[in-house]
Amino acid sequence: MKAQRMLSNRRQAILQTLSMGAFALPGISALADAPSSSGRMVLVFLRGAYDGLSMLVPHGDERYSQIRPNIGIPKPDGTQKTALALDATFGLHPACAALLPLWQQGVLAAIPCAGSPDPSRSHFDAQYHWETGKPGSSSPSAGWLNVLSGMVGNGVGLHALGVGESSPRILSGPRPVQLVGNGLSATRAGTLAESKTREAVLQLYAGNEKMASAMLEGATNRMSTAAMLKTPSMASSNEQQAANNGAGSPQGLALDAKHLGTLMQQNRQLRLGFLSSGGWDTHINQGNVTGLLANNLSNLSNTLIQLRAAFNEPNDVVIVASEFGRTCAENGTRGTDHGRGNVMWLLGNRVQGGKWHGRWDGLAQNQLNEGRDLPVHHDFRGVFAQALAASLGLTKASLADVFPGSRWDDSLDGIFKA
Amino acid sequence: MGVKEGEQAIRFLANHPATAQRISLRLAEYFVADLPPQALVDQMAKTFLATGGDIYQVMKVMLSSTAFWDPENKLYRTPYDFACASLRVLNVAQDRNKWLQAFGYSFVAGQAIQNWQTPDGYAFNANTWFTPEALTRRIDFALTVARNAPERSDLYPYLSDTTIKAVMKQPPLQRMGFVLGSSELVFK
Numbered sequence: 001m002k003a004q005r006m007l008s009n010r011r012q013a014i015l016q017t018l019s020m021g022a023f024a025l026p027g028i029s030a031l032a033d034a035p036s037s038s039g040r041m042v043l044v045f046l047r048g049a050y051d052g053l054s055m056l057v058p059h060g061d062e063r064y065s066q067i068r069p070n071i072g073i074p075k076p077d078g079t080q081k082t083a084l085a086l087d088a089t090f091g092l093h094p095a096c097a098a099l100l101p102l103w104q105q106g107v108l109a110a111i112p113c114a115g116s117p118d119p120s121r122s123h124f125d126a127q128y129h130w131e132t133g134k135p136g137s138s139s140p141s142a143g144w145l146n147v148l149s150g151m152v153g154n155g156v157g158l159h160a161l162g163v164g165e166s167s168p169r170i171l172s173g174p175r176p177v178q179l180v181g182n183g184l185s186a187t188r189a190g191t192l193a194e195s196k197t198r199e200a201v202l203q204l205y206a207g208n209e210k211m212a213s214a215m216l217e218g219a220t221n222r223m224s225t226a227a228m229l230k231t232p233s234m235a236s237s238n239e240q241q242a243a244n245n246g247a248g249s250p251q252g253l254a255l256d257a258k259h260l261g262t263l264m265q266q267n268r269q270l271r272l273g274f275l276s277s278g279g280w281d282t283h284i285n286q287g288n289v290t291g292l293l294a295n296n297l298s299n300l301s302n303t304l305i306q307l308r309a310a311f312n313e314p315n316d317v318v319i320v321a322s323e324f325g326r327t328c329a330e331n332g333t334r335g336t337d338h339g340r341g342n343v344m345w346l347l348g349n350r351v352q353g354g355k356w357h358g359r360w361d362g363l364a365q366n367q368l369n370e371g372r373d374l375p376v377h378h379d380f381r382g383v384f385a386q387a388l389a390a391s392l393g394l395t396k397a398s399l400a401d402v403f404p405g406s407r408w409d410d411s412l413d414g415i416f417k418a
Numbered sequence: 419m420g421v422k423e424g425e426q427a428i429r430f431l432a433n434h435p436a437t438a439q440r441i442s443l444r445l446a447e448y449f450v451a452d453l454p455p456q457a458l459v460d461q462m463a464k465t466f467l468a469t470g471g472d473i474y475q476v477m478k479v480m481l482s483s484t485a486f487w488d489p490e491n492k493l494y495r496t497p498y499d500f501a502c503a504s505l506r507v508l509n510v511a512q513d514r515n516k517w518l519q520a521f522g523y524s525f526v527a528g529q530a531i532q533n534w535q536t537p538d539g540y541a542f543n544a545n546t547w548f549t550p551e552a553l554t555r556r557i558d559f560a561l562t563v564a565r566n567a568p569e570r571s572d573l574y575p576y577l578s579d580t581t582i583k584a585v586m587k588q589p590p591l592q593r594m595g596f597v598l599g600s601s602e603l604v605f606k
Contacts, residue, residue: 047535124536166528167546179551185526190558201557204584204596211601215557218550278535 039315039350039391040264042273042307043145044253045130045170046300046322048123048281051336052343053328053374054293055300056110056356057083057091063363067329071288071336081289090356094289095298098305102347106354107308109415113341113359114383115324115376121338123281126323131170133381133403142173145272148402150175152271152392160272161263164256171274178263178270180225183252186259189226192219228266229259253277254303261310271392273311275303280322284333304347317348317391317416321380327372328363339373344383350390350416357415382409390416432471438463445480451491452543458485492605494544497527499606500556504598508567516563523559527552553604560598567594577602 057073058064065072073093076085083091084100090110092100102108118135120126129135133144149160149171162171164182171177180186192198198219205211256275264270279296286293300320307318325342346353359377361367369375381403388394388402396408431437442462446454461483462476469475480486495503501520510516524531527547534540541547569590574582581600585593597603 122536124538127536166552167549179549181526181551181555185555190554191561192554192557197561200584200588200596201599203587204581204600206580206584208580208601211553211604214548214550214553216550218552218554221551222554 039313039317039348040271040273040311041316041387041391042260042264042275042311042318043170044257044300044303044307044318044320045274045276046280046320047127047276047278048322049126049324049326049338049342050280050296050300050322051282051286051293051326052112052322053326054286054288055093055096055297056086056112056343057093058089058112058363059083059085059091060087060089061363063365067363069330070334071286071330073289086356089360093294093297095294096301098301102304102308103354107347107349107351108353109346109351110356111344111346111358111378111383111412111415112356113361113374113377114321114344114380115341115374115378117376117379119340121324121340123323123338128169130321130323130380131168133384134405135379135381142175143168143170144402145170145274146173146175146177148388148392149177149272151394151398151401153269157269158267159269160274161260161270162274163260163263164252165274165276168274168276178221180259180263183255186256187226187229189223190219193223193226225263229262254299254306257303257306258310261306265310282326283331283335283337286335304345308347312349314349315391317346317350317387319347319384319387320345321383325374328368328374329372340369341374341376344380346383346387346415348391352415352417358412378409378412379406381406382412383415385409386412386415433467435463435467438466442466442476445476446485448542449480449493450483450485451493452545454491455485458483493542494548494605495603496540496542496547497524497529497552497556498531498540499542500604501559503603503606504560504563507570507573507598507603508564508594510563510567519559519563523555523563527555556604557599561592561595564592564595564598566591569593570597573597 053064054071054073059073059075065075073091074082076083076091080094080097082094084094084097085091086103090112092103099108116126116129116135118126118129120129125138128138131143132141133147134141145160149158152159158176158178160171160175160177161180162168162177163180163186166179166181171179192201192215198216201215202212205215253275260273260275264273277300282293285291288294304318304320311318321344322342325339326336327339329336331337361375365371367375385394385396385399385403385406385408388399389396394402399406399408439459442459443454446459446462450458458480462479465476465479466472485491501524505511505517505520508516521531529540529547574585577585577597577600581597581602585596585600588596
């Protein structure tokens with residue numbers, strides 16, 4: 001594949017696309033045109049390394065409560081003050097009770113020890129690897145969702161949507177993608193919805209084609225997004241603008257998920273969705289059954305319920321992941337530090353749900369990476385590849401275009417139904 | 419012993435040509451252009467190494483360059499930059515409502531103050547911030563924050579004829595919004 005410049009000249013790219021002048025990258029195979037290619041994939045990326053062992057609680061391991069005396073979730077006893085048993089090995093954090101029916105329906109699955117082959121414990125580097133799909137490489141690269149969006153529909157039109165973050169790296173690159181703001185800002189069309197105002201600003205930019213066309217395109221996009229999001233179901237829900245720092249608070253995530261669902265429902269060309277939230281880097285006082293992390297997990301659960309409602313067609317899949325995991329033992333400040341392997345979640349009708357998949361060796365110190373972290377048994381690219389094959393019909397051959405240098409993980413061949 | 423080794427490591431890095439290039443490039447990207455001329459960067463790097471890292475001298479080289487003064491070398495203001503510039507132009511930094519609006523604009527635009535999580539800091543190049551929707555949000559902010567602001571005709575000599583013409587078409591109390599939204603102020 002040709003090397004790509006880190007261009008995000010979206011205006012030009014979109015205008016190009018609109019005039020049907022889109023270029024095709026040589027050598028990129030189109031996705032298989034089979035019935036299985038009709039689905040949509042949504043990635044929920046938790047920035048900051050969420051504590052997967054608090055969401056998928058390894059209650060069956062006797063070492064768990066020893067190494068997490070203050071932040072551990074108690075063994076299941078049938079109440080909501082303890083882990084909700086999924087099987088003899090794992091339970092769900094009680095704040096994620098809303099997800100239990102999905103597990104029981106067989107549409108929700110977990111992979112406990114997934115992650116990056118690169119050992120970096122830097123959020124910055126690890127997120128970069130995850131978003132470019134090239135662990136270990138720091139050279140300029142397009143986001144893999146951007147590359148993938150070009151493989152859908154033979155490189156014509158907009159096929160990927162990000163809601164919330166203004167410029168996520170995973171979506172950046174030469175292909176035009178749709179980006180919608182966070183929270184309630186997405187529902188407001190702005191001052192340029194007034195034609196009088198647009199006219200006046202056009203005069204301000206007279207002779208400046210770049211500014212004038214950008215303004216008009218932006219105004220048009222916002223008006224149509226706002227119109228799509230002003231459906232009765234949106235108006236009746238009780239969302240509040242995330243008032244705290246950060247473009248992606250866990251509370252705001254559920255609202256962004258709702259917007260994502262609505263927009264992707266209204267525009268079936270959009271096959272790839274991206275959401276993200278921060279606030280997961282719980283080094284201090286992460287809490288246990290209640291507390292900071294529990295609140296975030298509750299918001300995440302609400303988000304997944306939203307997404308399940310919008311993405312429940314046969315080949316839709318929602319994936320939850322973080323750039324790495326956290327230490328198995330708690331630290332001196334009732335939190336956890338950076339680790340390696342982490343739990344990835346898969347949600348969809350094709351998912352072999354109601355079970356966890358892949359390798360799990362327990363929490364004995366000699367089974368952990370450097371005696372402290374969950375090991376990475378499954379390269380995250382292998383997990384994504386399985387999902388992309390199931391939902392979008394990605395062939396193994398085209399895997400190399402999205403994740404160059406990665407290999408198919410056939411130990412995960414059972415995570416999706418045929 | 420450990421501390422001495424650390425100091426040695428820092429000195430080694432500080433004297434490395436790559437360090438001179440990196441610092442010079444970042445300064446030139448920030449003050450001159452997103453893609454500054456390599457010749458200028460090289461000159462700055464040479465000065466850095468020759469003076470043992472004297473930033474004052476490096477900056478002098480940059481500020482005396484033709485590239486710095488070339489009107490074609492425009493920089494697109496980041497949302498935070500634009501928010502601050504707007505408050506300065508309107509002279510309303512002491513007005514709580516106005517700076518709350520500015521704060522809110524930075525947040526919605528994706529540059530919440532001091533909220534970048536990784537050590538590289540917010541990007542400041544046009545490709546990151548100049549997108550169609552982002553431009554419209556900038557205009558929203560400009561028109562809102564400048565509503566009823568007293569006209570600053572002392573700025574007009576610095577604006578193009580096209581801008582002035584469009585600005586003067588507006589009633590006096592709406593003019594500053596259009597001044598802020600002009601390409602002269604959206605860029606710097």
